[in-house]
Amino acid sequence: MTKFEEGLKKDEFVCSECLTCKKLVWPPNNFCNRCFGDVKWRPVSRCGKLVEFSKKDETVFCIAEFENEIRIMGSLKCSCVPVIGQSLKLVKCSHNESEEFVFQLLI
Ligand SMILES: [Zn+2]
Incomplete structure (x- = not known):
C-alpha cells in the first residue's frame, strides 16, 4: 500500500512532490x-x-482537476446541472477495494 492509499483511508488527499523539480508527481x-x-x-x-x-x-x-496537475475520477454530488470548469471540493476520499472520491460542486 502506498502513502497515497494510506492517506485515502484516513480521508487525507496527499501527493508526492519532487524535491528537485518541485513538480507534483x-x-x-x-x-x-x-x-x-x-x-x-x-x-x-x-x-x-x-x-x-x-x-x-x-x-x-x-x-476533477486539482492544482492544474492531478485528474481524478469520482462521483459528484449536485442538485443542479453541472457546468464544465465549475469549482468543486473534494468532500470525501477513501480506499477500500479501490480508490473512492466524492466531490461536491461549489456555488
Ligand atoms: Zn523531479
Whole structure:
C-alpha cells in the first residue's frame, strides 16, 4: 500500500512532490517520474474544478482537476446541472477495494 492509499483511508488527499523539480508527481510515486529525484509527501488542495461529467441514472460521475496537475475520477454530488470548469471540493476520499472520491460542486 502506498502513502497515497494510506492517506485515502484516513480521508487525507496527499501527493508526492519532487524535491528537485518541485513538480507534483502524478500518479503518486516514491520518486519523480521526470528526473527520478526524491519526493516529499504533502496534502493536495481539496478545491478543484470540473473537467468532465456523465450522468447515469441518479449518479453523476466526473473527472476533477486539482492544482492544474492531478485528474481524478469520482462521483459528484449536485442538485443542479453541472457546468464544465465549475469549482468543486473534494468532500470525501477513501480506499477500500479501490480508490473512492466524492466531490461536491461549489456555488
Ligand atoms: Zn523531479
